[in-house]
Amino acid sequence: MKIFAYSVREDEEKYVEEFRNSNGIVCDYVSEYPSVDNLSLAKGYDAVSIINNVLTKEMYEGWRKLGIKYIATRSVGYDHFDLPLMKELGIRGVHATYSPNAVANFTIMLMLMSCRKMPFMLYKAGCQDFSLPGKIGKELSQCTVGIIGTGQIGETVIKHLHGFGCRILAYSTTEKEEVKKYAQYVDIDTLYKECDVISLHIPGNEKNRHLIDREAIAKMKDDVIFINTARGSVVDSNALIEGLESGKIGFAALDTFEEERGLYYKNLEREQIVNRTRAILSTFQNVILTPHMAFYTEQSTSDMVRTTMLGLRSFESGEASDVVIRELE
């Protein structure tokens, strides 16, 4: 299996090097993002590896003409893949799996930071305002926490939250016995109605698009803490902003938002950012915006490289693999 990897960051290199030219895998890589201008770098390879870049029709078709049969994304989510087009072209795909602790730990950090108004406290401390007014918090342990989605990450958040002693409600289309040891499955409206903290752990597919809209927010408790470490497309940003303006949402911690494309993982400190959603969200004292980095740990980075390479290899070796994208099979 010959793999050409694009957008390999410095911190990924050592893991790529570990696999390079061993384990039945030949791999070369560049740091540049894939584009129509550098498609031909993948000539002579069986597969390309990318990370959450949007690929155009021209790129899929161009790679196919060059002989590319497989595409891997070094991310768990593959909502940036054009699955119908890949199917039409006969390109198979894999995504990554990585330690669910990365996003689960980050989510719980955001819950705690939101409960204790941490951004405001840090900002005021930086101005030498050590007074108490405006900084009183909620105890996470006393909150009812609602987890939407009980896949690997949602389940891990639930298990870890159990240690805090919170009451935990869960909503998912498929229920897991393991989750029932720590949380009670309820319908989504009950979750909205009863939870002080709501956290999303579902994929960014068409079915989940704008699950959190005006209607859903209206059903939530007043002053709810809302956490999104899943996908921006699950939330209607305008509805979220209105919820913050009206005070319905007491705090939002967003590692992702629908209009983030083109911003994250770039250093834009000298640029004029044209992104109205982010501009508005960043004016709220009760909003934390992190740049889609909940995944970013040494463990997950190593897992992202390893699982995608092994997933690609499975196409030719016939090994079983849980990272092959089912919709393309």
Ligand code: COI
């Ligand atoms: C994922 O793995 O799905 C993520 O959200 C992280 C990725 C965008 C780098």
